[in-house]
Amino acid sequence: MEELCNLKYEEVQVGQEVPTFSHKFDRMDAIIYAGAGGDFNPIHVNPYFAKEVAMLPDVIAHGLFNMALLGKTVMDWIGDPGYLRKLSCQFRAPVIPEETVLFKGRIRDKLENNLVVLEVWAEKQDGTVVLKDGEATVYLP
Amino acid sequence: MIDRNWIGKTYGPIKYEACREKMREYAAACKDGRPIFHDKEFGRNNKYGDIIAMPNFAAVYALRGAGLLLLDQEIKLNLAMLVHGAQEFEWFGVVKPYDVITETGKVADIYEKGDLDFIVYEGEARNQSDELVCRARCTFIIRGGGA
Numbered sequence: 619m620e621e622l623c624n625l626k627y628e629e630v631q632v633g634q635e636v637p638t639f640s641h642k643f644d645r646m647d648a649i650i651y652a653g654a655g656g657d658f659n660p661i662h663v664n665p666y667f668a669k670e671v672a673m674l675p676d677v678i679a680h681g682l683f684n685m686a687l688l689g690k691t692v693m694d695w696i697g698d699p700g701y702l703r704k705l706s707c708q709f710r711a712p713v714i715p716e717e718t719v720l721f722k723g724r725i726r727d728k729l730e731n732n733l734v735v736l737e738v739w740a741e742k743q744d745g746t747v748v749l750k751d752g753e754a755t756v757y758l759p
Numbered sequence: 760m761i762d763r764n765w766i767g768k769t770y771g772p773i774k775y776e777a778c779r780e781k782m783r784e785y786a787a788a789c790k791d792g793r794p795i796f797h798d799k800e801f802g803r804n805n806k807y808g809d810i811i812a813m814p815n816f817a818a819v820y821a822l823r824g825a826g827l828l829l830l831d832q833e834i835k836l837n838l839a840m841l842v843h844g845a846q847e848f849e850w851f852g853v854v855k856p857y858d859v860i861t862e863t864g865k866v867a868d869i870y871e872k873g874d875l876d877f878i879v880y881e882g883e884a885r886n887q888s889d890e891l892v893c894r895a896r897c898t899f900i901i902r903g904g905g906a
Binding site: 622641647650651653654655656681682683685686687689690693699700702703704705706707708709 | 781784785787788789790791793795796805806807811813814815818819842843844845846847848849850852853896
C-alpha cells in the first residue's frame with residue numbers, strides 16, 4: 619500500500635515554511651472553475667459585466683478558487699489530503715487575469731494529538747494580500 | 760442593518776450525490792492532478808480504497824444552503840453590494856464516489872461593523888452513514904446597509 623504522507627509530526631518545527639505555490643491567473647481558470655464549482659456569477663466570467671456593471675478592472679478569480687489553491691499548497695506539503703483538517707481565510711484583494719499569486723504557509727504551532735497549525739496566506743508579487751489571516755490545521759503521523 | 764431575528768433560520772436538508780467525474784473535474788479546475796483525486800487504480804491501492812474528493816470540494820457539497828440564503832426572498836440581501844468575506848472549512852472525513860451527502864445549514868450570526876453588515880452561514884454535511892464530513896462557515900459582507 620502506498621503511503622501518501624511523507625512528513626512526520628516529530629520532524630517538523632515551528633517556523634518551518636511550506637514550499638510556495640505560484641499561479642498566474644488566466645481568464646480560462648475562472649470559466650473552468652465556474653463549471654466545476656457551479657458559481658457562474660458574471661463578475662468571474664463575463665468581462666463586459668465585470669467592467670461596465672460591477673466596475674472592476676476585469677473579471678476576477680473566484681475566492682473559493684484561490685482558497686482551493688491555498689489548500690492544494692498545504693496538501694502538496696503533507697501529501698495525504700485526508701490529513702487536512704481545517705482551512706480558513708479572509709478574501710481580500712481581487713485577482714485579475716495575468717496576475718501571479720503566491721500561496722504560502724508557515725508552521726505556527728504544534729498541538730497535542732499530532733496536530734499542527736499553520737498560518738497560510740496568498741499575496742501578489744507586489745505584496746498585495748489576496749487571502750488574509752488564513753489558518754490550516756493538519757494531522758501528521 | 761439586517762434584522763437579527765433571522766439568526767437561526769435553517770436551510771435544507773439538501774442532498775448531494777458525489778460523482779467520480781465531478782470530483783475529478785473540481786480537482787482539475789483547482790490545478791490539482793495528483794492521482795488520489797483522479798486515478799481509480801491508485802485509489803484502490805491505498806488506504807481510501809478509491810479516489811477521494813479534494814477537500815475544498817466542500818465548496819460544492821457543503822455550501823448549497825448558502826446559495827439559498829443569498830436568494831432568500833424573506834431576508835432579501837442586497838446582492839449587488841455583497842462580497843464573500845471569509846470562509847472556513849473543517850473536515851472530519853473524506854468524500855468518495857457514490858457518497859450521498861446531506862447538508863443542513865443555518866444563519867449563525869448577523870452583526871455590523873461601521874457601515875458594513877455581516878451575515879454568517881454555517882452548514883454541516885453528513886454522509887449516508889450519518890458521519891459528519893465537513894462543517895463550513897462563510898461570512899458575507901454587505902457594503903452600505905444590508906437588506
